[in-house]
Amino acid sequence: MQRYFIKSNQINPSIITIKDSDVHHIKNVMRMRLGDEVLCTDEISTTYRCQIEAMDAIVRCRIMEQVVEHPEMRVKLTIAQGLISREKTEEVIRRLVELGAKAYIPVVMRRSKIQNDRINYDRYDKIIKEAAEQSQRNVLMQCHHAVAFDELKVLGTQYPTKLVADLGTNHSLKDLLPRETAAILVVIGPEGGFDTAELDQLNKWGYQVVSLGNRTLRTETAPLFVASVCGYVYGDDDAN
Amino acid sequence: MQRYFIKSNQINPSIITIKDSDVHHIKNVMRMRLGDEVLCTDEISTTYRCQIEAMDAIVRCRIMEQVVEHPEMRVKLTIAQGLISREKTEEVIRRLVELGAKAYIPVVMRRSKIQNDRINYDRYDKIIKEAAEQSQRNVLMQCHHAVAFDELKVLGTQYPTKLVADLGTNHSLKDLLPRETAAILVVIGPEGGFDTAELDQLNKWGYQVVSLGNRTLRTETAPLFVASVCGYVYGDDDAN
Numbered sequence: 001m002q003r004y005f006i007k008s009n010q011i012n013p014s015i016i017t018i019k020d021s022d023v024h025h026i027k028n029v030m031r032m033r034l035g036d037e038v039l040c041t042d043e044i045s046t047t048y049r050c051q052i053e054a055m056d057a058i059v060r061c062r063i064m065e066q067v068v069e070h071p072e073m074r075v076k077l078t079i080a081q082g083l084i085s086r087e088k089t090e091e092v093i094r095r096l097v098e099l100g101a102k103a104y105i106p107v108v109m110r111r112s113k114i115q116n117d118r119i120n121y122d123r124y125d126k127i128i129k130e131a132a133e134q135s136q137r138n139v140l141m142q143c144h145h146a147v148a149f150d151e152l153k154v155l156g157t158q159y160p161t162k163l164v165a166d167l168g169t170n171h172s173l174k175d176l177l178p179r180e181t182a183a184i185l186v187v188i189g190p191e192g193g194f195d196t197a198e199l200d201q202l203n204k205w206g207y208q209v210v211s212l213g214n215r216t217l218r219t220e221t222a223p224l225f226v227a228s229v230c231g232y233v234y235g236d237d238d239a240n
Numbered sequence: 241m242q243r244y245f246i247k248s249n250q251i252n253p254s255i256i257t258i259k260d261s262d263v264h265h266i267k268n269v270m271r272m273r274l275g276d277e278v279l280c281t282d283e284i285s286t287t288y289r290c291q292i293e294a295m296d297a298i299v300r301c302r303i304m305e306q307v308v309e310h311p312e313m314r315v316k317l318t319i320a321q322g323l324i325s326r327e328k329t330e331e332v333i334r335r336l337v338e339l340g341a342k343a344y345i346p347v348v349m350r351r352s353k354i355q356n357d358r359i360n361y362d363r364y365d366k367i368i369k370e371a372a373e374q375s376q377r378n379v380l381m382q383c384h385h386a387v388a389f390d391e392l393k394v395l396g397t398q399y400p401t402k403l404v405a406d407l408g409t410n411h412s413l414k415d416l417l418p419r420e421t422a423a424i425l426v427v428i429g430p431e432g433g434f435d436t437a438e439l440d441q442l443n444k445w446g447y448q449v450v451s452l453g454n455r456t457l458r459t460e461t462a463p464l465f466v467a468s469v470c471g472y473v474y475g476d477d478d479a480n
Binding site: 073137217218221 | 309310311312313335338339340374375376377412413414453454455456457458461464465468469471472473475476477478
């Protein structure tokens with residue numbers, strides 16, 4: 001069933017009002033009709049099964065029931081990545097949403113060839129919303145605005161497990177992922193990889209270097225590998 | 241170091257002759273010079289570190305030493321997937337090479353919207369070669385020509401573990417991946433998913449249904465998830 005993310009103020013006790021681009025999606029992309037059903041998820045991840053009652057400049061839906069779901073991964077995974085091109089960032093973001101990551105942080109690194117000031121975050125947010133609707137998540141992945149490299153120092157303090165993906169180590173995710181689910185931050189370099197000084201800094205700030213295997217992954221593949229492995233290792237909210 | 245895949249007949253005891261499009265790559269893409277070093281890998285995965293001695297219509301390289309490497313995943317993973325668009329197939333193939341899959345089999349399924357007769361396999365092979373060179377693999381992933389759905393019956397007999405990714409099950413990869421490394425075949429549907437009759441068939445042929453988690457993965461994300469998890473679970477050739 002098609003899902004739409006809404007705000008709590010779009011809900012009155014029994015009616016949800018869908019607005020803006022979602023109206024276009026319902027009418028012209030999905031070509032829905034009166035009586036069709038949709039899922040509506042609010043910002044605190046409550047999901048309602050609703051039936052369309054009226055369609056005009058807005059779509060009015062009647063709440064049929066609240067739905068219990070467990071689409072979220074049981075660990076808070078954040079990927080921080082050196083700035084890469086718009087196309088690659090969009091692909092990474094879209095797949096990370098599907099794979100269950102909680103947040104994505106673009107980081108200005110020495111070898112990033114991309115300008116920090118030309119990023120269209122609205123576009124990224126739109127991709128995140130679409131991917132969440134498609135993959136049936138009930139939380140929107142957060143995409144931070146790009147941060148300076150040095151901010152990884154303070155950011156890292158929020159994560160009991162903080163890793164940096166690089167080739168120069170024998171430690172794998174098997175060695176370094178914690179047994180208990182928690183918050184994990186994994187830093188991935190831009191296309192040219194990390195500068196040595198950056199690796200030294202991360203090390204000083206308590207990040208552990210992790211190898212993602214013997215093959216050289218492209219920068220846009222590495223986050224997908226990490227998120228997939230976390231999905232496997234920790235499972236989803238309802239897993240035993 | 242840049243790698244090139246060669247045939248044994250390009251090797252005489254101490255000299256390797258590089259030909260065709262690789263010459264263009266060395267001269268115009270990598271802008272290498274005499275004295276620069278490259279890796280050359282033959283079809284039985286022997287790799288040589290070589291030094292460029294002459295560049296013309298061919299590139300002549302002197303073998304410096306044989307190199308011992310362990311870039312391969314410790315399990316033979318084959319992904320069979322319902323035919324999807326060229327762009328998506330190219331992306332899947334490229335990432336599967338990086339992630340270590342051994343073979344990719346496009347399968348004609350009922351909900352495939354793509355024509356079997358318009359596939360440019362040369363282009364896929366080129367992508368596989370480039371991705372293998374970039375990711376430092378020493379085996380080229382095999383891309384089969386598209387097969388009819390019914391061929392999965394016989395194909396499946398070659399794999400002690402054969403799975404089909406679908407939502408209607410509680411069994412996860414954690415339950416179904418074998419402890420010992422072996423040959424694994426995972427079948428993934430096209431964009432519209434499997435037809436019920438196809439799932440019944442696969443079941444009859446001994447395929448086990450596996451869930452890839454509570455989120456709905458796009459067809460082009462599912463193979464990357466499976467390959468990443470196999471990389472994590474089984475590790476690489478040299479892993480203990």
